[in-house]
Every structure is written in C-alpha cells, then in structure tokens.
Amino acid sequence: MTWLIQFFQTSIGKKFLMAVTGIMLVFFLITHLAGNLMLFGGAEMFNNYVLSLRSIKPLIRIAEVVLVLIFICHIFSGIQVTLENRKAKPQPYRVSPGSSTSKFYSRTMAVSGSVIFIFLVFHLQTFWWSFQKKQGNDTGFYEIVVNSSVGYKNPAIALFYIIALLLLAIHLRHGFQSAFQTFGLGESRYKGAIEKVSVLFWLIIPLGFVSIPLYFGFIK
Amino acid sequence: MKITVQAWRQNHRNAEGRFESYSVDNVSEDMSFFEMLDMLNNQLILEGKDPISFDHDCREGICGTCGVMINGRAHGPLSGTTSCQLHMRSFKDGDVLIVEPWRAAAFPVIRDLVVDRKGFDRIMEAGGYVSVSTGGVPDANTLPVSKKNADLSFDAAACIGCGACVAACKNSSAMLFVGAKVSQYALLPQGQVERASRAKNMVKQMDTEGFGNCTNTSACEVECPKEISIVNIARLNREFVRASF
Ligand code: HEM
Ligand code: SF4
Ligand code: FES
Numbered sequence: 001m002t003w004l005i006q007f008f009q010t011s012i013g014k015k016f017l018m019a020v021t022g023i024m025l026v027f028f029l030i031t032h033l034a035g036n037l038m039l040f041g042g043a044e045m046f047n048n049y050v051l052s053l054r055s056i057k058p059l060i061r062i063a064e065v066v067l068v069l070i071f072i073c074h075i076f077s078g079i080q081v082t083l084e085n086r087k088a089k090p091q092p093y094r095v096s097p098g099s100s101t102s103k104f105y106s107r108t109m110a111v112s113g114s115v116i117f118i119f120l121v122f123h124l125q126t127f128w129w130s131f132q133k134k135q136g137n138d139t140g141f142y143e144i145v146v147n148s149s150v151g152y153k154n155p156a157i158a159l160f161y162i163i164a165l166l167l168l169a170i171h172l173r174h175g176f177q178s179a180f181q182t183f184g185l186g187e188s189r190y191k192g193a194i195e196k197v198s199v200l201f202w203l204i205i206p207l208g209f210v211s212i213p214l215y216f217g218f219i220k
Numbered sequence: 221m222k223i224t225v226q227a228w229r230q231n232h233r234n235a236e237g238r239f240e241s242y243s244v245d246n247v248s249e250d251m252s253f254f255e256m257l258d259m260l261n262n263q264l265i266l267e268g269k270d271p272i273s274f275d276h277d278c279r280e281g282i283c284g285t286c287g288v289m290i291n292g293r294a295h296g297p298l299s300g301t302t303s304c305q306l307h308m309r310s311f312k313d314g315d316v317l318i319v320e321p322w323r324a325a326a327f328p329v330i331r332d333l334v335v336d337r338k339g340f341d342r343i344m345e346a347g348g349y350v351s352v353s354t355g356g357v358p359d360a361n362t363l364p365v366s367k368k369n370a371d372l373s374f375d376a377a378a379c380i381g382c383g384a385c386v387a388a389c390k391n392s393s394a395m396l397f398v399g400a401k402v403s404q405y406a407l408l409p410q411g412q413v414e415r416a417s418r419a420k421n422m423v424k425q426m427d428t429e430g431f432g433n434c435t436n437t438s439a440c441e442v443e444c445p446k447e448i449s450i451v452n453i454a455r456l457n458r459e460f461v462r463a464s465f
C-alpha cells in the first residue's frame with residue numbers, strides 16, 4: 001500500500017490519478033446520456049426509465065458512492081496540481097505568448113473544471129434531490145426536468161445547462177487526449193486512433209447533452 | 221535599424237527587479253541578438269552604467285548556456301533556435317524587444333537575465349549516468365542497438381539543458397528535460413542497469429526542486445530549441461510507472 005501512496009504523491013502519480021478518474025467520468029457520461037435521451041420519448045418513457053432504475057436501487061446506490069469517490073479524487077488532485085503549479089511559476093512574464101505556444105483549452109482546465117463543479121452542485125441539488133424525495137411508484141420526474149421552475153422550460157436554466165455543457169466539451173477537448181499522454185500512449189502509434197475516438201467524447205457526447213436543454217428550453 | 225530594448229534589471233538574488241528601457245541605434249540585421257546586446261552593453265559601460273548580465277558561452281547553439289525570453293517567447297520568435305543563434309534580421313526597425321529572464325520558482329534570478337539552473341544539475345546527478353565496465357575498448361557491435369532506438373535515443377540526446385521548456389511552461393514543469401534524459405538512456409543497452417532507479421530518482425529530484433506538474437499543454441515542445449518531442453514525456457510517464465509498480 002505504501003508504494004501506491006508514494007506513487008500518488010509524485011508529480012506523475014497525481015496526474016495519473018487525475019487521468020484515470022477523468023476517463024472513468026467520461027464513461028459515466030455515456031450511460032448518463034443514454035438515459036437522458038429517453039426524455040425525447042415523452043413523459044411516460046422517461047418516468048418508466050427512472051422507475052426501472054428504482055427497482056435496482058441498491059446497485060444504483062453503490063454506483064453513486066463509487067462515482068462520488070471518483071469525483072473527489074479527480075477534483076482533489078486537480079486542485080492540488082493547480083495550486084502547486086501556481087507556486088512553481090511565482091512571477092508571470094510581462095509579455096504573454098497567448099496562443100502561439102499552446103491551445104487555450106489546455107491552459108484553462110482549472111477554470112472549465114470549476115464551472116463544471118458549480119454546475120454539478122446545482123444539478124444535483126435540483127434534479128437529483130427532487131428525484132430522491134419521490135416515494136414508491138410516484139412519477140412526475142419528467143415534469144421536474146422539463147416543466148418545473150428549475151427545469152428546462154425556464155430559459156435561464158436551459159442556458160446555464162448549455163454553457164456548462166459547452167465548458168465540459170472544452171474540458172474534454174484537452175482532457176481526453178491529455179489523459180492518454182499521461183498514460184504514456186499519447187504520442188505513440190495509437191495517436192491517430194486516440195485523436196479520432198476523442199471526437200466522440202469531447203464533441204459528440206457533450207453535444208448530445210446540449211440537445212436536451214436546447215430542445216426543451218428553446219425549440220419545443 | 222533602431223531597436224528599443226526593455227530589459228529586466230535585478231542586482232542580486234534578493235533584490236527587487238525592474239524593467240529598464242534602452243535605445244540602440246545602428247543595429248545591423250546581420251548582427252546576432254547577443255551582438256546587439258554586446259553593443260548595448262558597450263554603450264552602457266561608456267555611460268558609466270552597469271552592463272546587462274546575460275548567460276552565453278558557445279554562441280553556436282550547442283552548449284545550452286544561453287536563454288532569455290524575448291517578447292514572451294523562449295529564445296525569441298524563431299522555432300528550433302537558441303537565443304545566441306537568433307539574428308536581428310528577425311526583427312524590424314523600430315521594434316521594442318522586452319527581454320526577461322526565465323521565470324520559475326526552481327530557477328531563481330541571480331542577476332538581470334541570468335538564472336540559477338543548478339536544479340537541472342542535481343536532477344542529472346540523481347540518475348543521468350550509466351555504469352560502464354572499465355578496461356579496453358570493446359569490439360565494435362558487441363552491443364547491438366537497433367537503428368530505430370539509436371535514432372530515438374539520439375533525438376533525445378540533442379537536449380542541451382537550456383531550460384527553455386521550464387521557462388515556456390505555465391507550470392514550470394521540467395518534464396521535457398527529464399523525459400529527454402531518461403529516454404536517451406532507457407533506449408540503449410548501456411542504460412538498462414539503472415533504468416528503473418534512474419526514472420524514479422530523477423522524477424523525485426525534479427519534484428523536490430519545485431518544478432511544477434506537467435499538464436500536457438506542449439508549450440515546451442514548441443519552444444525547445446532542439447525540437448525535443450513530447451514523445452519523450454510519454455516515455456518518461458511509462459518508464460516511471462514501470463519503475464514504480
Ligand atoms: C467536477 C468538476 C471538475 C473539476 C474541478 C475538474 C478539474 C480538472 C483539472 C484541474 C484537470 C487538470 C487539467 C490539466 O491537466 O491541466 C482535469 C483533467 C481532466 N478532467 Fe476534469 N474536472 C472536473 C470534471 C471532469 C469531468 C466531469 C470529466 C469527464 C467526464 C473530466 C475529465 C477530465 C480528464 C479526462 C482530464 C485529463 C487528465 C489528464 O490530463 O491526464 N473532468 N480536470
Ligand atoms: S528539452 Fe529542449 S528546451 Fe528543455 S532543456 Fe532540453 S533543449 Fe532546452
Ligand atoms: S550560447 Fe551556447 S547555446 Fe547559446
């Protein structure tokens with residue numbers, strides 16, 4: 001165990017933890033999106049989907065605990081790395097090279113991550129918590145998500161979701177490939193494949209999420 | 221041409237630094253950037269002022285002693301070029317050049333544009349060597365090295381230890397330097413004896429020195445005068461994980 005703790009205390013170890021947890025979160029996004037797209041099937045379909053998750057509640061609870069642990073590790077190492085890096089560069093240059101030496105999305109991971117975090121707290125407090133309050137075979141999940149004051153019918157809420165999800169896309173634009181570089185695979189013969197697959201994760205999946213507040217908030 | 225130089229002036233390690241502006245006339249475009257600074261320094265000496273201190277030695281891009289930030293770019297605007305190999309033809313009449321020392325907690329300023337890069341030496345002491353057998357010169361080809369590995373190792377060995385990677389990195393990470401050094405040995409049979417301990421000890425020393433954590437922005441690769449690739453950072457990550465588990 002001590003060797004593992006020692007590993008995670010090194011600069012490469014911290015990055016490794018962030019990359020492993022980041023990729024796990026990306027896989028969570030796939031399952032989350034698949035469920036959310038049921039909203040397009042109408043109230044009955046979505047409510048039945050949520051009820052079906054209820055029937056496997058113990059499993060869902062375990063998944064939630066694991067997910068929280070993953071988030072904590074990711075955020076904790078993210079904060080640690082960011083603070084250490086600030087300390088390592090105490091004095092900035094008078095002239096900034098801007099985007100001539102690096103991409104903006106690679107320099108703003110802490111910013112995009114922080115907005116995602118604020119979004120996450122809001123998202124859980126409204127949707128997740130309201131869902132928890134429903135007992136037995138109570139439905140009305142669709143109503144909460146679409147028509148309530150915290151749902152997508154409220155254009156301010158829909159807009160907030162869209163902005164946060166676009167920041168998620170920006171976070172993953174760098175994060176997905178960065179994780180593979182951290183694993184030591186980024187610049188290998190797999191580079192082309194990783195680049196192609198990354199489009200699915202940083203662009204297509206976040207746009208899939210965006211489609212929901214966009215449709216229910218501004219089109220429907 | 222006429223050039224305005226705004227240079228960082230700092231008398232010693234703990235002194236407060238500041239920018240000072242100087243005007244240099246009759247700069248020829250065939251001069252190197254350092255020859256222009258030499259000219260400015262002569263001018264300052266004639267005026268009874270302190271010349272600007274800057275590090276340089278070979279002035280032919282091979283020793284790694286030189287290195288300054290020019291208008292926000294490590295070693296100036298050209299890619300694959302050290303500060304000493306930069307010529308004034310890269311600038312035009314009337315240009316303002318803001319010249320700053322490498323900035324990093326691990327590279328404290330000693331004076332003006334000169335920084336203390338001993339952190340790199342200590343990283344090298346921690347593992348940048350190989351064990352050799354003493355005795356006569358071995359016969360040729362007793363240690364076969366594939367062409368591919370010889371080339372990759374040679375590419376990594378091109379690192380001159382200038383520190384531009386640290387300077388350019390927003391995190392002051394030394395991963396490109398350490399990646400190059402670890403790769404250079406890990407790819408050759410001579411480097412196998414210390415392969416695991418080297419990766420561990422050099423990374424440990426790098427962390428101790430206060431260099432930041434790599435976040436893969438790849439600014440280092442863009443600014444490296446020897447065009448060391450971040451392939452070497454990926455290899456360092458692999459070597460380190462391999463050595464740790
Ligand atoms: C809860 C809010 C989040 C915060 C505060 C956060 C923060 C961070 C930070 C600071 C980094 C380091 C970036 C760098 O290398 O410069 C990072 C990397 C990363 N994040 Fe997040 N993040 C969050 C959510 C997410 C989510 C939801 C995902 C995926 C679905 C994700 C995936 C990744 C990936 C793949 C990396 C790359 C790891 C690497 O560079 O090796 N993050 N995150
Ligand atoms: S990797 Fe490049 S920039 Fe870094 S020290 Fe070596 S030569 Fe200089
Ligand atoms: S002075 Fe030797 S590399 Fe520039």
